[in-house]
Amino acid sequence: xxxxxxxxxxxxxxxxxxxxxxxxxxxxxxxxxxxxxxxxxxxxxxxxxxxxxxxxxxxxx
Ligand SMILES: [Zn+2]
Numbered sequence: 001x002x003x004x005x006x007x008x009x010x011x012x013x014x015x016x017x018x019x020x021x022x023x024x025x026x027x028x029x030x031x032x033x034x035x036x037x038x039x040x041x042x043x044x045x046x047x048x049x050x051x052x053x054x055x056x057x058x059x060x061x
Contacts, residue, residue, distance in 0.1 A: 006033045 005013035015026030
């Protein structure tokens with residue numbers, strides 16, 4: 001099966017799919033996918049902490 005691709009390679013990746021982690025992506029696209037997801041996660045975590053800090057400051061005022 002061909003890799004379904006990710007990002008700029010989505011829909012046009014010529015590599016064979018299948019890594020230890022997934023059957024749908026090749027190694028390159030899977031790495032990009034994981035990198036993308038972990039960056040999104042970091043952003044989410046940062047935003048949550050900012051929100052918590054604002055709430056905390058608001059509660060004290
Ligand atoms: Zn690929």
